[in-house]
Amino acid sequence: MISDSLMAGTRYRFDRPDAPPPVVRVDLLESLDDGHEAALLAELAAATQGAPTTVLIGLSALTRYDPRLRPFLLALQAQISGEGGRAVYVSDRPRLRGVALWVIHMSEDSQAKIVPNMAAALEWLRITDERVSSAEERTLSRLERLEGERGERR
């Protein structure tokens, strides 16, 4: 689904899909300096041309947390939401999922999502949901079912 590398940066990889829906994939391979950050944001702007685009942000290649990551992801998220797009962050490490959660919470983007692997990201691309209300609905539904079952046993 995702192919055609546009440019192979030394610290990030940038790809676009070969078919709709419009998805851009950005994999951060190591910490970015100011120059790489600016280049990536510019590359994203050139790829989306201001159109609402789903951006898949891969963090799984990062092996440690760099404090520079937070402000950069905040800027990246602002650019994506500013164009009406949505973001999905992929990370297999708890701390980096926490960074992504902090970013999407501070950005007040209820559409953005964090997933642990690429399979979950591709699954998420097929659906539309609102993160917080979805968690609320699932919780209340499961809670009512378990409370009901426990009540019947008493």
Add this chain to the structure above:
Amino acid sequence: MSRSRSEDLRFGERLALRVIDLISTLYLGYKPPVNEEAFRTLGVRGYAKWSGATGRTMKVLAEGLGEAESQFVIGFSGLWLGCGYCGAGHIHAGNLIIYRDRDALTPLDDATLRELYDTPDSEAVARLHELLCAPEHARLLGLITRLYELRGGAEPVTEDDAYLELALSCWDWVTECTIVVGLEIPFESVPPLTPLAKNRKLLRSYAEARARESKADTEGE
């Protein structure tokens, strides 16, 4: 989200927050640093629904999985999502219950949690098997590793799975607000996130036991 978190709290919201902070302090023994963020994000009604559901979830999980086990399950649900506050605080509570009831310490101390916080999921399960290999931890190991499997996309099958899925969805909701403090907070500074935080005698005794364990480990090296 029901209100914009960047807006200042209105007078009525500030008043309600003071009442909630007071009730929290009386109930838990400390003022949770996340109440204000929850008000800013969810509003007063949203906060009431969020905290009410969280309390009910904790009760159901304790009844279904066991008091200590439920705290570990909640803690790992939060830690997996990246919230160190939820992770350290609920696992601290689970550790205290085991220490109180069985006079035992689990291998899940703050240093180990910091390590797991940075460990990729694929390695975390193997590490948990190493840490919780003793027979007395079999139930805990089973629950936590199953939690990782469900997070990874496994289909729920067992009765325990229904409780684990509840913990996962509820902490998806909870960490939306707790993450504002959950990223940078030192694990050692997080109190147990239950009324056990008021039991100063238990907290002191547990800290002393951990210190003795640490000293023995150092001398054994």
